[in-house]
Amino acid sequence: THMEYQTWDTLSKIWLHQSKNIYSDSTSIFQLWQNNQWLNVERSTRTYDDNHFLVKELDETWHTNSWSNSNKTVYTNNIAGKPYQVIYKQWNAEKAQWINQTRFTYFYIPGCTFPIAITNINNKIQLALNAMHSSQ
Secondary structure (H helix, E strand, O other): OOOEEEEEEEEOOEEEEEEEEEOOOOOOEEEEEOOOOEEEEEEEEEEOOOOOOEEEEEEEEEEOOOOEEEEEEEEEEEEOOOOEEEEEEEOOOOOOEEEEEEEEEEEOOOOOOOOOOEEEEEEEEEEEEEEOOOOO
């Protein structure tokens, strides 16, 4: 399955390719149309556990005919499959390792529509209602 973005050229009266997303069950690829061909830009690969809950999302960028690590999101889910903790990591190519960036810890209160999120960014703690993951 894919979704293509096109723009209308009013002079030539044709649709022009711009970008495309290609989707599968666990992977999505973003491409741009340049020089009459589709070029890879980004790829996102999702990993699920035995209960079909999202546990990891790996983002890669296209460099010289191969994919390179960019970002990774690691999910720890509660028994209902809702995120309990979400950690964002960035790839450090020089050290060839993942570097922690941000950690969200979610608390679900019965009767509350949105989870409460405790965010740790550079060792600064923030507390807020968070709608981003409320439907998961």
